[in-house]
Amino acid sequence: MTLLHTIYLIAIAAEAASGALMGMRRRMDLFGLCVVGTVTALGGGTVRDMILGHYPLGWVAHPEYLAFTVGAAIVAALLARRMHQLKTAFLWMDALGLVAFTVIGCDIAAGTGAKPVVVILMGMTTGVFGGLLRDVLCNQVPLVLRRDLYATVSLVAGMLYVGLLYAGVGEGAATATAIGTGFALRLLAIRFALALPVLEADISSFDDGLGEHR
Amino acid sequence: MTLLHTIYLIAIAAEAASGALMGMRRRMDLFGLCVVGTVTALGGGTVRDMILGHYPLGWVAHPEYLAFTVGAAIVAALLARRMHQLKTAFLWMDALGLVAFTVIGCDIAAGTGAKPVVVILMGMTTGVFGGLLRDVLCNQVPLVLRRDLYATVSLVAGMLYVGLLYAGVGEGAATATAIGTGFALRLLAIRFALALPVLEADISSFDDGLGEHR
Amino acid sequence: MTLLHTIYLIAIAAEAASGALMGMRRRMDLFGLCVVGTVTALGGGTVRDMILGHYPLGWVAHPEYLAFTVGAAIVAALLARRMHQLKTAFLWMDALGLVAFTVIGCDIAAGTGAKPVVVILMGMTTGVFGGLLRDVLCNQVPLVLRRDLYATVSLVAGMLYVGLLYAGVGEGAATATAIGTGFALRLLAIRFALALPVLEADISSFDDGLGEHR
Numbered sequence: 001m002t003l004l005h006t007i008y009l010i011a012i013a014a015e016a017a018s019g020a021l022m023g024m025r026r027r028m029d030l031f032g033l034c035v036v037g038t039v040t041a042l043g044g045g046t047v048r049d050m051i052l053g054h055y056p057l058g059w060v061a062h063p064e065y066l067a068f069t070v071g072a073a074i075v076a077a078l079l080a081r082r083m084h085q086l087k088t089a090f091l092w093m094d095a096l097g098l099v100a101f102t103v104i105g106c107d108i109a110a111g112t113g114a115k116p117v118v119v120i121l122m123g124m125t126t127g128v129f130g131g132l133l134r135d136v137l138c139n140q141v142p143l144v145l146r147r148d149l150y151a152t153v154s155l156v157a158g159m160l161y162v163g164l165l166y167a168g169v170g171e172g173a174a175t176a177t178a179i180g181t182g183f184a185l186r187l188l189a190i191r192f193a194l195a196l197p198v199l200e201a202d203i204s205s206f207d208d209g210l211g212e213h214r
Numbered sequence: 215m216t217l218l219h220t221i222y223l224i225a226i227a228a229e230a231a232s233g234a235l236m237g238m239r240r241r242m243d244l245f246g247l248c249v250v251g252t253v254t255a256l257g258g259g260t261v262r263d264m265i266l267g268h269y270p271l272g273w274v275a276h277p278e279y280l281a282f283t284v285g286a287a288i289v290a291a292l293l294a295r296r297m298h299q300l301k302t303a304f305l306w307m308d309a310l311g312l313v314a315f316t317v318i319g320c321d322i323a324a325g326t327g328a329k330p331v332v333v334i335l336m337g338m339t340t341g342v343f344g345g346l347l348r349d350v351l352c353n354q355v356p357l358v359l360r361r362d363l364y365a366t367v368s369l370v371a372g373m374l375y376v377g378l379l380y381a382g383v384g385e386g387a388a389t390a391t392a393i394g395t396g397f398a399l400r401l402l403a404i405r406f407a408l409a410l411p412v413l414e415a416d417i418s419s420f421d422d423g424l425g426e427h428r
Numbered sequence: 429m430t431l432l433h434t435i436y437l438i439a440i441a442a443e444a445a446s447g448a449l450m451g452m453r454r455r456m457d458l459f460g461l462c463v464v465g466t467v468t469a470l471g472g473g474t475v476r477d478m479i480l481g482h483y484p485l486g487w488v489a490h491p492e493y494l495a496f497t498v499g500a501a502i503v504a505a506l507l508a509r510r511m512h513q514l515k516t517a518f519l520w521m522d523a524l525g526l527v528a529f530t531v532i533g534c535d536i537a538a539g540t541g542a543k544p545v546v547v548i549l550m551g552m553t554t555g556v557f558g559g560l561l562r563d564v565l566c567n568q569v570p571l572v573l574r575r576d577l578y579a580t581v582s583l584v585a586g587m588l589y590v591g592l593l594y595a596g597v598g599e600g601a602a603t604a605t606a607i608g609t610g611f612a613l614r615l616l617a618i619r620f621a622l623a624l625p626v627l628e629a630d631i632s633s634f635d636d637g638l639g640e641h642r
Contacts, residue, residue, distance in 0.1 A: 032573030145246030359460030
């Protein structure tokens with residue numbers, strides 16, 4: 001599926017750029033930017049395949065993806081001063097990547113015979129785990145766990161994709177519907193700052209217990 | 215073994231709750247709480263199986279465990295204000311879970327033909343690695359590495375279990391002895407604040423060297 | 429190859445010591461020091477083998493390595509006050525370990541039929557990923573991503589090793605050349621504080637965007 005593959009390449013470039021920019025904020029050197037960019041772009045698929053025991057990993061079989069992510073990381077670092085001018089384009093590419101990663105991840109998991117719940121979860125893993133690993137390497141609580149309809153968009157796209165396939169819809173139509181719906185939902189979430197609730201509670205007395213006794 | 219399975223379910227619920235509460239402290243949203251709870255509950259077994267190449271992973275074959283951990287995370291978040299009233303019950307469940315995870319992990323590792331040292335280590339991995347991953351996601355130095363007889367309890371339970379099996383004791387008796395002894399030891403450790411020594415040393419001059427030259 | 433194996437043992441001892449010392453700085457207990465030391469020493473090879481699906485892992489088949497790293501971690505912790513006197517010896521052992529890990533990692537990856545780019549990358553992974561995991565467990569941005577010719581030395585050694593084998597040079601000569609060159613380069617990097625560039629840029633406006641909208 002050529003279009004999906006093209007979207008995938010745009011997506012890993014956008015993710016590699018996001019990793020490189022986060023690394024710059026942490027004053028990483030050129031090597032660090034390339035590592036964080038590559039982990040952000042390919043980490044989700046890598047974790048998915050390691051969970052499923054699905055070998056060889058995509059980038060081990062196709063190391064040209066590595067050249068692509070390293071190149072994107074370096075370009076992003078060089079253009080960093082101008083990236084804020086490209087912010088909208090960047091967020092759109094990232095949104096497209098999120099839903100494309102999700103659908104691709106569902107596809108690969110389904111191919112291993114995993115159950116539907118696991119298929120959807122592996123789609124989400126592909127979509128959000130690269131950014132989560134980026135944040136761990138950059139020593140911050142992962143953004144995806146804290147706010148915004150980001151993982152939720154991946155969940156909706158994955159459920160839609162798996163549901164449509166299950167209902168007998170063709171793969172092309174299911175892919176287009178899931179990506180289109182997810183992309184639109186993500187842009188709405190950005191535009192209107194939609195987010196899941198954060199449960200606030202005074203749990204300090206309990207926390208002390210956890211800290212002291214575990 | 216129905217009793218051990220029941221204990222296992224109590225254990226993953228307790229671990230999922232501990233993850234969700236830690237996530238609340240980091241102001242994570244609902245998705246984040248569910249992820250951290252699930253990683254805390256199932257992360258130890260996942261790492262064990264990925265180290266051993268033991269596929270499919272438990273929760274991939276039995277995704278109902280995921281529903282269980284997500285449910286426990288949400289319930290814990292909703293009850294967070296009252297959790298300090300439940301602190302004792304919670305610590306007891308966590309202690310039970312630690313030793314049950316250990317015995318289950320030893321069993322699975324032994325089934326892959328691993329050597330006794332590795333079997334015991336995989337029991338400990340199952341017992342403590344979920345909490346370690348929870349702390350990495352929550353951006354803090356893992357509690358289990360810092361204090362308390364926690365990993366040590368897992369080590370003792372694992373050695374006892376493997377030693378008893380090796381000595382020809384039946385699996386049921388070995389399981390009961392290891393879990394009972396480990397549970398009692400953990401409760402004593404909580405009650406009397408038992409801990410391993412922390413070696414204190416002025417290593418600042420060396421640390422500077424490590425920081426500067428690596 | 430006995431000499432390479434001896435170098436490997438020196439290397440994992442040096443890495444385990446570096447992990448234990450970093451753990452002391454974080455006031456970890458004895459168990460924590462042993463875990464961080466072992467992860468630092470064996471983590472790179474473990475990640476490499478999990479990426480390649482190369483089972484059983486080295487230390488699962490040879491658990492005596494675990495005894496070795498735990499022993500080295502404890503000795504380093506006991507000698508911590510005097511380690512600054514040993515700083516030069518320590519940095520030399522670490523440098524030797526870096527290049528030995530790289531060559532060994534390349535060898536194992538090549539044995540799985542991986543492509544040359546992946547072989548070199550797996551050499552680097554073996555060389556630097558243990559230290560990276562150490563820093564994640566110690567809750568800091570990995571040093572290897574921030575400064576110094578460290579990963580670059582591993583890259584050069586790996587490229588040289590793979591290039592020489594490809595050119596028909598014998599394995600012994602290729603190993604000696606790659607280790608000798610990498611070791612010398614690393615010592616020069618320490619002596620003259622050589623480092624890759626850190627790209628500085630005012631990317632705060634973009635960062636805010638990333639923080640707010642992802």
